[in-house]
Amino acid sequence: MTDTTSQLDLDVSGLDAAEPASWSATTWLAVLSMAATSFALVSAEFLPAGLLTPLARDLGVSEGTAGQVVTATASVGAVAALLSNVLIGRMNRKTVLVGLSALAIGSNILAAVATEFWLLLLGRAGLGIALSAFWALSVSVVARLVGANATGQGMAIVTLGVSLATIAAPSMGALISDWLGWRTAMAMTAGLAAIAMLLQLLSLPSLPARAGTSLTDVFRLLGRRPVQLGMLAILLLMTGHFAGSVYVRPFLEQVTLLTTGSIALVLLGFGIAAVIGNIAGGRMADANIRIALVVTAALMALAALALVIWGAHIGVALGFAALWGFAFGMAPVVLPTNLSRGAPDALEAAGSLMVVSFQIAITIGAVVGGYIVDTHGATGPLILTAVLAASTVILALLQPRG
Template sequence: MTDTTSQLEGATIELETADQSAWPAATWFAVLSMAATSFALVSAEFLPAGLLTPMARDLGISEGTAGQVVTATASVGAVTALLSNVLIGRLNRKAVLVGLSALAVGSNILAALATDFWLLLLGRAGLGIALSGFWALSVAVVARLVGANATGRGMSIVTLGVSLATIAAPSMGALISDWLGWRSAMAMTAGLAAIAMLLQALSLPTLPASTSNSLADVFRLTRRRGIQLGMLAILLLMTGHFAGSVYVRPFLEQVTLLDTRSIALALLGFGIASVIGNVAGGRMADASIAVALAVTAVLMAFAALVLVLAGAHAGIAFALVALWGFAFGMAPVVLPTNLSRGAPDALEAAGSLMVVSFQVAISIGAVFGGYIVDHYGAIGPLTLTAALAASTVVLALLQPRS
């Protein structure tokens, strides 16, 4: 056992009440290794957004077909999330996390070397398994690293990798693709995953399985009111977000009448605000999860609604897109923390349900948003976002004050 591991395990009890600034160096190192992993995995997930054209041209397929590599990752992730708790059994969770990072390395290499669409799809499916397994374990592992009372702040650091990857991955992928080709961009994500794997191996303490769940155990959790409310909150808020956020650019083009450079600045503001919201969400979630959920939903509903009503004004549109980004930055911290409060004795099983809820919400949001924008224009999806986020506010009022 390493010195880092010994220090971290010895500090576990103290962390239940310790402030974030009082975390020992070993804890910071372990949590940051989880953040590095989230950055590596989500970068690989979003990378194809900037690579579709050269990827499709090289493999001799349409851009629409190439876009299915993203769908494959999400679909496989949704299925394996339910099975992950069963498959890992009583394996040491550190070994599982390092193994998932190794799978991401191999999957990204396979995608980079793919000579046809089916090999590319296989590589992306492997990434989906790594993603779902990591996120299914994330809340439980972070709670063990920093203590239950600081789970929100710990998750805010881990999900900071998501915010940074969301901002950087598409543009970074497009830049590297133009310079060295799309395969080099894919290979870069394998390198990121390898670095994350090394950091996990060096920093995570040994994490013996605290429980072993069957598929029946996972489904049994859905009978708990806290889990039901937590899953419904994810489904409502994230369906709303992904139904509308994909069409923010068309809205800014058609309603606000911004040029390409101005739209890029607005989306950059969204990304920067999401990083700030990520940090704020962690602190608020630890103080009161019900208030944190309500604030997240209120801000998103307000931003989307006022965009619909007054988004023709450029200054208002810029401010509201940033506000939406702030709310979205809070969501990946607040929503999993909220769900975990419904099953503090079964965090890993709850993590599986969390991943499934997110993946289903992403899929439903994409379908609904696409249908509405085709029939009602760019304002339609944002109206749906406002309605579903407002519904989440009502749901937050049913949460126990904690």
Template sequence: MSDTIALHLDGAATTSDSPAPDEAAWGASTWFAVLSMAAASFALVSAEFLPAGLLTPMARDLGVSQGVAGQVVTATASVGAVTALFSNVLIGRLNRKTVLVGLSALAIGSNILAALATDFWWLLLGRAGLGIALSGFWALSVAVVARVAGVNSIGRGMAIVTLGVSLATIAAPALGALISDWLGWRVAMAMTAGLAALAMLLQALSLPSLPATTSNSLSDVLRLTRRRGIQLGMLAILLLMTGHFAGSVYVRPFLEQVALLPTVPIALALLGFGIAAVVGNVAGGRLADANIRMALVTTSALMGLAAFALVLAGAHVAVAFIFVTLWGFAFGMAPVVLPTNLSRAAPDALEATGSLMVVSFQVAITIGAVVGGYAVDTYGAIAPLTLTAILAASTVVLALLQRRS
């Protein structure tokens, strides 16, 4: 990018304690700073996905149905979607390091409150606090990575940060279930507070001071939506992530009903999905920095191909395993490629762009879950994956409409 763009970046290199390094010049301090962000993402997302492994004992202990207990996930996502629009407005001109450390502290308190909850409403309150911490962290993530790692290393930096997401997605539900069986669901919930405390310590020690260089207003955030690049970037998130969450939630029913797989092979297929997502995460960071347009085309094309192949030939076990794994690889690329793509449309307003990014993701998750649920109930297990293929193909077309970079 040009020097002009670099100087207009939210917190350009010259405003922090030390110059933001280019990719080739990453030193120990840069690595520690980025890894502290990855630790925070792992802690936050582990807490977000933990209820998937705790639902039965949690519902039984609090005296509610499993369907009601499942709303703790809805509470986190819905509060996060609303908070994302206002997070960068409310923090004003606070030092961004202070904000990130404070968000980790909020996650600690929220997880402790959830672990000690004596009724369902206290649990919901704790989960709402986690939603605020999650949305605030992700809204700032791209801008902070750009400041500590360099403008030209956003893809690489975000790949490391979102690696925490991939690992948490794999580990949190399974480990949560095991720990809850051994020690109880409250202990499992409390352990996420410990992860957040470790992340907070790492951020306090590793992040440089990040003085605010701008104070966003809601009108500033909304004004960005007039830019064609922002519109296309948000639409890409909505299309691809709506498609992903519409289909991925129902991969297990598909493998059970279409591929006729028993429990153990299904678990192995989902493990392959998770491992491939980690690999895709790294690949996505490299490709995003090299050619963001091609990265978006590749990500959406691979996801569409995987879903389409499963719809056509998923009854064959080998096909099911191969293309569930390919889907995982594409999904691993998406959390890196989509935010990087959106940030390229507004390098002068990365914090405000981060808010729009979080809102887009949360809306996509909500729509995907609702539409996917309707599709599987109405048309069967193949329908959600068909929707995934269609929306991923639409994202390929959208990516081709974007300017080359």
């Protein structure tokens, strides 16, 4: 879940509040090492969307079963999001971050050399731990690196890695898997994580542990109605998105009849549109979060439905895949902002619930989408995407104005 973190806890009381007039070279390198880590982790997370078909063929499983590599990452990540602050509470944060990059390296190597599907799942589960724990720490670490008053600027750089990975991973994964095989594509993400770990070792200062959020603080928020509605919006929209997007390559192959190269271009267009949507979503969320949520969900519903109806036409597939990407780019800004409105006094705990909600949605979406694609064909998951996105529109309209 990757590009959701920019909306996590910005309550950095107790952190270094002084903002330097300008960042030193050391500070820049430290922040860039965090951006490199986000790029490496999210690239590995999004990679299966571009190489699902050859992966399934090589391991002798169906495409629906192969899609559960996403489930393994997300389901383990959901637990890690809740427990990470508790389990690593007294460890130096630099040590933790370097260790998470090392875990990502080992997990990606295991996935690349796996000869059995369960080994692939094990590797992806390790990636899920690294992903969720990194995002749970990212805001507080960035605030300590640049000062509380510059946290937003620092996180903008860190999440740039997410945007770049959104563009590059699915399309490049499809191309590399076609040229050199899916295992090479997996191995390359281990190399990216190794570069990120080296940058962390060289540039991050010592970051002694500070007080974290307890599980009690997190679970207490579940009794708040606005928080419940915010989590439900995430579960509906993101379950729908991942039910369809994980299996978009089979759809483009079987319905639109595209070649691997053309699929890579579609996925590239999806990623570029997602970056634009991220910018638009931020502006809309600041202006009117309720309308922003309606627009995000409505665009995704429209795009998925149009692909189901007219997706056999290449031009239509390109256009509405880009529209879907635009809506997906808005979602990681709009959905967390919507949830945080229910807990302005407990943003860190709300951030944990947000990460968990995203990971559960990814898990459910991949599982249900896999079952549907195996039993009802490649258009089935996209129908579910449209239905759940439309349900999110209704939920948003029922939310109180404000």
